[in-house]
Amino acid sequence: MAGLPPGAAPEAGERPASAPLDERVLAAGTTLRFALLVLLLSAAGASMVPRTVRHVLASSALADKEAACRLAAGIDPGVSFSASYVQYTRNASALEECTARYSQDFTGVSLAVGAVALATAVAVYWLLPVWRTRRSKVVPLDAMDVHGALRPLLDELTAVAGLTRPPRFVVDPAALTAGAVAFGRRRRPTVCLDVGLVVTSDPHRDRFRAVVLHELAHLRNGDIGVTYATIALWRVFLVLILLPWAATGLDVLLFAGTPDGRSLFAPFNTHSLVLGGLIVVAVHLTRAGILRNREIYADLMAARWGASREPWEVPTAQRSGMWPRLFARFAELWHTHPSWALRRTSLTDPKALFALEALPLFLTGLSADILVWHLGSLPYGALPAKAVLVAGLVVGIGGVALWRAVLYALLTGRPTPSGRLVGLWLGSGTVVGELTGPRAAGNHWLPAHPEALLILVAALVLVMTWTVQHAEWCIRAWRGRSLGPAMVAGLAVPSLALASLLYWWYVQGEVLTDGWPYTTAGLLGSYGLPGLPPAHIGPLLETVAVVGVLPGTDASAESLWWAGVLLWALPLLVRATRPPLRRPTWLAKAWPETVAPLPPPPSALGRHLAAGLAGGLVCWAGLAMALAHMHTPDPSAVRMTGPFQLVHLMWPVLVICGAMALTAAVVAAATDSAWLLAGLVAAGVTALLGAGAAYLLMRTDGCLGPLNTMTDTCRWWPNQVAWPLVRTELAYALALGTPVAGLSAFAGRSARVLWRRAGRSGQHPTARPTTERPLRRVWQRGARLAAVAVAVAGFGATALTVQTPGSTARSSRPPELMLDQSTQAPSASMARVQGQAWAAVGGLDRINALSAAERAYTTAFVAGAHSASDAEFVEAMGKLRTACEGLTRATKRAGAYFTVPDATGQQVWSRLLTRYQTLATACRNLAARPGSATARAAGTAHQDAVDSADAMLYWLAETGAIRPRTETP
The missing domain is CATH 1.20.120 (Four Helix Bundle (Hemerythrin (Met), subunit A))
Incomplete structure (x- = not known):
């Protein structure tokens, strides 16, 4: 870590102004970003090494034969995935036998190369401090401090920094500047002082203290170990893995094989090389951004320890003109140190550490998508873990930035940020990774239908908007000693929700980039029910066929469909808690100047529950109408037919999802603040009531008169009959109904904004008096108790559904039957x-x-x-x-x-x-x-x-x- 530059000697006793907000009030999120870089480099290495080893050692004749097996199976690299998938399923066993005959196993060599690379990275990490402190480079401090005047001062500064392991101080005799740098391992750190700083330590004592305290702050923050570990891993990856892999890719793209073969696979090979270039850009820019933030953290900690502000007063040249300023901003992105103007400003207002920057968010989405590509070799059973890992990193990095930005806005009286922009930047990085990499495009220059990638963008916009609104609610209502637990819970919930959608995307949704590969007859026939598909497929069966491949089709616990309940149950519990009446402990630590708690969020819990109850009544009416529509005088004649059974299952799903969407749209349009959370809370209550009504209607079928569907016999049907159907409906309601309700809330909110802009809405109502009447207090207490009851019921129903025996079984529907069985004639x-x-x-x-x-x-x-x-x-x-x-x-x-x-x-x-x-x-x-x-x-x-x-x-x-x-x- 580079130190501070020389500056004029300050006046004795001068100290920087205190920051209005402690930047350590919430986690910085840089560790998560470092973790993403380490995982990206590790996964890329594990993916690139086998390909490089295979290209170098494999027999070209056998490799050509193995590739010929896929061509012989009818797999055309130039057609869509769905067409190739049909051919693959028709020839799966023959393809496995053929490729096994010609395959060449280099697993042992790849593991050996990976072990060598890892050992080299560890060696570089351990030897970097030794190399930087070699005798020809630095000398011990005692050799320069002959009078021993600096040792007591350095011991004092080490004690001020609170370091349990004092660093080793050395001097670089060739550096004439007045700076310093900290490096080394965590347990054996080293601070190297420039000789210019040492010789000017007497006349400029405050500057010396500030420079040393800045470097000691890096040690206190734990920056050195993780930074140099990343440097070692990056250098080894670049030299031993990326460069040989790029050379291999160029050879495959330009020289290897026949001209026809190179032309045939040119899109895939080009995308792979572009992906390697994106790794270089993403890793460097992300690492530079992290280090810039850590420099500001070290500045603030040094100032908190009493460092003078004078060393930061470095004159900077003002650039005139738009293009020079743009070039300067672009060049700064590649630097590991922020500008001196930003560092000076941050000493009094650390807003840069709480700001939402587009580039880090974009790089996060891009890096996560590249990580997914390199994790593609994981077995199919690891899909849930991969979805949770990717969603946790994306939501964790973007969510921490949002929580910090919301906290800064609330404490400084500024408008809270919009989660939509954060989701758009994360989604933009994901889309760029998909379009430039070979994962979605396959062996094409671009996917046939890139608009399908908007599903990922919409999902990220939803979870980030949820995160920012939930963060505001929690920060206003939190009474603990630290905001950390609240933030962890507030990030775990959207991470699981996003992982649920990513799991569906990896299993089924990704094929939509090739277009809609299914046929209605194939989707209906894949259920294996008698009479499907019927001769005449009506609009209802068309809708049912489409819903059958949307989120919720997999009711197993590992699909994470149950995460949808958390999106409304957690905000409901937060709103049910009473806001603090006195200044909470975390606020006193973060902002000592304040004496009062933050203003509580508007109390609208009762209205949200009432809206959910109204939505439940609408859902009940819809279920009754659906059952009346399906009623037949002789149920035994039709109840065993496939169309009737499928419609009997899907009608409640459509009604519940529709009621959730309607409720969320109305509540979001009628709510001023936290409209998405309000809409989801009301929609969640609607879903819970709708699922309960469906369960009762199924168990009492036969006793409902004109609503009877499956039987005329009045009895209390056993749970083994009704519960599996309700479990499937609940999975659809949470996995499909929740995002639909979120999109409907956006639609309702947009309609309200357009209505106001058109001048058709009235003025905002005047604020209600703050004094509460006893009846109102009773109403609020009852709403809180109801919220807790509803949340507990939702958690309990979901937990019971997940733990039901057989609920982890996968759908037995053959995926190849859903696809269009007609194959495109090759050229x-x-x-x-x-x-x-x-x-x-x-x-x-x-x-x-x-x-x-x-x-x-x-x-x-x-x-x-x-x-x-x-x-x-x-x-x-x-x-x-x-x-x-x-x-x-x-x-x-x-x-x-x-x-x-x-x-x-x-x-x-x-x-x-x-x-x-x-x-x-x-x-x-x-x-x-x-x-x-x-x-x-x-x-x-x-x-x-x-x-x-x-x-x-x-x-x-x-x-x-x-x-x-x-x-x-």
């Missing part, structure tokens, strides 16, 4: 390449095996026909039975091979397999019952099989998959 060049691959990796071998089995059959058949004795005939029949078994084996092996990518070729191949199967059957019949009839049938089947084999070879030669045979004389 002529791709068809030729796929045909060549099909023949090369086993197709021609299987045709030859069939021909060899056919020749063995012919030999045995001729031997039997020309046998001169019974013994010769018996021997010939034995050979015939062996030939029949060979035909059966060869046909079975050929049937397990890839389908031909071309439709015409597949018809020829299918006919060949059918005729060889017929030949094998005729062969067995002939061997079991020799005679003229079985011989004629075998002869006909034999001729058909030979003709089919010749037709297949002719088709392969015509399409260029194989070379045509040359006739020999």
Whole structure:
């Protein structure tokens, strides 16, 4: 950490003005940002090393064969993921067998290279202090301080800093400036003083104290260890991992393989190289931003310890003109130290540490998306952990910045920031990462439908808006000694909610970047219910089909669908607590000048609960109308049909989600502050009441008269029948209904803003008197108790649902059945390449095996026909039975091979397999019952099989998959 520059000697006793707000009141969030960098470098290294090792050591012939297996399976790198997925599912077993035959395992080498890189990073971390304190570079302080005047002063400053491990002080005799730098490991730190600072320590004692205290502040804040660990990891990653990987990528892009192959995979390989460049930019800019903030933290701590302000009074040149100022701001982004003007301003007002900057948020979204790409090799079962990790980092970094900004705004009387902008910047970084990297685009220059990425942007806008409004509520109402627990809880909830949507995105939603890959008939048929899809699909089944692939379709606990209840239950509990009447402890520490608590948030809990109750009544009415619509005089005639069962399940889902959306929109439009939280609270109460009503209606079905649906028998149906349906409905209501309610709240709020801008709204009502009547106090107490009851009920219902046996089971719906089963015809060049691959990796071998089995059959058949004795005939029949078994084996092996990518070729191949199967059957019949009839049938089947084999070879030669045979004389 660089020290302070020289400055004029200040007057004795001069101290900087005290800061109005303690910057340590909340966590800075820099540790999370460092953690994101470390995870990004680690995951990128774990992903890049195997690819580099494989490219260097793998046999090019086997690698080409392995790539040919995918082409032979009909996977076209130039088409959408859904089309390739259909081909993949049709040939999954054959593809696994083919790639296993040609795969090359370099796991041991990759692990060894990774271990060497990690050991090198540890060695660099340990040797950096040794290198910087080598004898040719620095000298001990005692060698320069011959009179021993500085040692007592340094001991005093170390005691002021409260360091339990005093650092080692050395002097750089070549540095004529009056600065210093702290470095080294956490347990053995070192402070290197410039010789210019040492020789001027007597006349400029205050400047010396300020410079040393600044470096000691870095040690006290724990900056040194994590900073130099990141430096060591970054240098090793850059030299040993990134540069070889980039060289490999350039070789694959420009030189390796054939020109057609390089052109075919150029988009994917280019995106991969761009991703490596983005890592360099993201890591450097993020690290520079973190270090700039930590310099300001060290300045403030040094000033708090009594450092003079004079060393910060460095004259700075004023740049005139727009372009010089823009260039200066751009150049500052790459520096690890802030400008002196910003450092001077921060001594009296640390607003820079509480500000929301667009670039760090953008880089956070970008880094998180790159991290997801490099975590792609994790097994499928790790998807929930990956979703929680990514969501926790994104919401944690953006949320900490929001909490700090909200706190600063509330304490300084400024407007609270908007979470929408924070979500937009985080989402913009995510979208840029998706568009420039190969994860969403695949082997395309851009995704076919990049507008699908707006789902991620909308989700981030929602959770960040929720975070900023919840932070304001908590800060106003918190009575603890520290805001830390409140912030942790306020960030854990949106992190889990975002992780729930990310889990759905990784499993199903990401394919939307290729377009809508599903068909209504396929979606309905994937349920496996009788009668689905029906001959005539109405609008209701169309809607049900779409809802079937939206969030909520997976009711297992690991999908995190239950996180939706936290978005309204936690704010409900916060609003149910009584705001502090006296200054809380955390506020006294953060802002000693204040003597009164913060103004409490507007008390509207009763109205929110009432709105939720009204929404519940609307939901009940909608459920009654839905059941009346489904009522039939003879339920037994239709209750077992697929359409009726599916509609019976989805009608309550649609009604509950619709009621939640309507309630959230109305409440948000009628609420002045924290409108999103108010809308979600009301929508959550509506969902809870709606789910309870659906549960009661299902258990009392048969006793409801015109609302009976599944039965006419009046009884209390067992819980095993009603609860699984309600669990699915609750999963949809929370995983799908909550974001829909949030978007509806945005719509309601936007409508109110437009209404006001149009001048159609009246003036704000006058403030109500602060004195409360006894009846109002009773009403507020009852609203708080009701809020606690509703929140506990929501938590309990969700916990019971998650812990229900069988609730962790995944949906058994085959995903390939949901997709459009029609395949896009490949281009002529791709068809030729796929045909060549099909023949090369086993197709021609299987045709030859069939021909060899056919020749063995012919030999045995001729031997039997020309046998001169019974013994010769018996021997010939034995050979015939062996030939029949060979035909059966060869046909079975050929049937397990890839389908031909071309439709015409597949018809020829299918006919060949059918005729060889017929030949094998005729062969067995002939061997079991020799005679003229079985011989004629075998002869006909034999001729058909030979003709089919010749037709297949002719088709392969015509399409260029194989070379045509040359006739020999």
